[in-house]
Amino acid sequence: PTPSAPPPAAAAAATATTAPAEAPAVPDLPEAERTKQQPLPPHRPLELLAELTNKPAPPPTPLRTALRRIKIWSPLVVLLAIVLAVVQLLRPLPEPELKLTAPAAYSFGGEKPEPAWPSEGQAAVEVEGLGSLGTYGEQKPVPIASVAKVMTAYVILREHPLKAGEEGPRIPVDQRAEKEASLPNESTVPVEAGEEITLSEALHAVMIASANNVARLLARWDTGGSEEEFVKKMNAAAKELGMTDTTYTDASGLRQDTVSTAVDQVKLGKKVMDFEAFREIVKKPSYDDRNGRNHRNWNGLVPYDNAIGIKPGTTTAAGGNLLFAGEKEIGGTRQLIIGAVLGQHRPSIIDTVVGESRELLVSVQKLLRAEQIVRKGDVVGYVDDGLGGRTALVATEDVTAVGWSGLEVELALTDGGKGVPGTAEAGETVGTLTVGSGPGQVKVPVAVREELAEPGVGTRLTRVL
Structure with missing residues (x-):
């Protein structure tokens, strides 16, 4: 007999034991319940606004897109403009x-004039700050005698500054300086070993009385005993000043191989006159030493014709030499004239060089004019x-x-x-x-x-x- 079909319940049970179970279907929950169970899909800002207000977002158009961008970016542009304005206003102003x-x-106007040059040797003259009036003769190195003491004073004042009117440090006099005070055929001043002289008096002795012994004493004092080391300083200073044709071999200028040119000495003259203490010394016609003894200035230009120094030097080999300075008041100003005359051999050589220098100085004073x-x-x-x-x-x-x-x-x-x-x-x-x-x-x-x-x-x- 044909078996009868199993009842539906039994068939379902059999199926359940022979086939894998299917995933349960997601129930169709209400909207409010569903938002609690899972996140909403992303929405654009306008769509979300439309959903929240139950209004659909308007369809995008180029105009709406542009307006939307303007609304978004306008506050940023305004803020940036404010920041830039503040920065501009706070920036430091340029220095006027x-x-x-x-x-x-x-x-x-006119052609460059010719000053009253000497008839021999060499010469140069300038008005500081205005320029050179030219040179005379061949500018070749020649012995300058005691004019070398200008460099001695320059190095000393550079190393040991001295204000006008000050006495400065006291310098012990050694036995050598006392002994050299009695050397024949040299210009010296008397000093005694063991005593002290001020720097101011020493410079007076060197620049006015032209004391060789004190010039050498200053060199030893500055270097701790070595005149040779001081001479090295003199040559180094000359190099710094552009005195390319100058060589110093001693502090006094007595040696014939201490040589220079008029042009080089004018360079030094302009520089050394920057020291007020130096100017105050060299413009004096004489000075009194610590013992009350008076010493006259060998520079016969001073104090005539507004001459204010600087230093003569004479030997048989060098002839007459003079580095001079003078002034001219004109146009509400005081002009400084610096000149040098070297190699004057007509006797007497000191009178010749002083006379030639005076004519040169006066001629330059007359050439100056104000407009x-x-x-x-x-x-x-x-x-x-x-x-x-x-x-x-x-x-x-x-x-x-x-x-x-x-x-x-x-x-x-x-x-x-x-x-x-x-x-x-x-x-x-x-x-x-x-x-x-x-x-x-x-x-x-x-x-x-x-x-x-x-x-x-x-x-x-x-x-x-």
């Missing part, structure tokens, strides 16, 4: 500068604030140039190292107009013609540099 609009140089180049109130430049602003500068008084025919002098504006102010009232002095250089330089204050103000907000905001 003085700019010259007047000609940078002034030329005196007005700027009038009071003339615009000579401006203050540049560094951001395009300019404020005119005017001379507060007439400006005069000093020189001689054929000379060209330079003009410049300077703040004197004080810096240019950012603000100033009209008429306030903010700098100086200079003509030439050196001790005789012409200096005239300059002032702003109108109010000087710092750059405005607009200029600061639009600055590039």
Whole structure:
């Protein structure tokens, strides 16, 4: 007989034992329940807003996209603009500068003149800060005798600074200096071993009385006993000053192989006259030593014709030599003249070199002239604030140039190292107009013609540099 089919329940049970169980279907839960069970799919901001407000996002268009970007980026752009404006306003302003609009140089008309040169030997003369008036003779090294003591004084003052009027350190006198005081055919001053003389008196003895023994004493004192080491210092200083044709072999200049040229000695003369104490010494016609003994200056130029030094030197081999300085007051300035005359052999050699030097000095004094180049109130430049602003500068008084025919002098504006102010009232002095250089330089204050103000907000905001 045919078996009958199993009942449905039994069939289902059998199937369950022979086939793997299928995963249960995810029930269709309500929306609120489903958000608790799994995360929502990501939505764009506008779609999410539309879903939350039950409004669908508008379809994208180029205009809507552009407006959306503007809304997003506008606050950032505004913030960036504010930051940039603050940075521009807080940036340090450029340092104001003085700019010259007047000609940078002034030329005196005429051909370069010829000073009263000597008839023999060699010579050179300059006006410090203005330039050279030329040279005479072949500039070859020749013996300079006691003119060498100028370098001795220069090295001493450089190593041992001395103010005008000061006595300075005390220098012990050794036995050698006492013994050399009695040497024949040398210029000396009496000193005694064991005593002390001040540096000031020693320099007076060297530069006015031309004391060889004291010059050598200073050399030993400076180096701790070695004149040879001091001579090395002298030659090193000459090299520094560009004295290429000069050789020193002793501190006094007595040796014939201590040689130089007029041009080189003028270089030294300009430098050594920077020492106020030196100038005060060499311009004296005489001095009294510690014992009250008077010593006259061998430089016969002093104190005539506004001569203020510097040092003569004579020997049979060297002839008459003189490094001199003089002054000329002109155009509201005091011009310093430095000259040298070497190799004068007409007897008496000291009188000859003094006479030739006097004629040279006086001729240069006569050649100097003053010419007005700027009038009071003339615009000579401006203050540049560094951001395009300019404020005119005017001379507060007439400006005069000093020189001689054929000379060209330079003009410049300077703040004197004080810096240019950012603000100033009209008429306030903010700098100086200079003509030439050196001790005789012409200096005239300059002032702003109108109010000087710092750059405005607009200029600061639009600055590039």
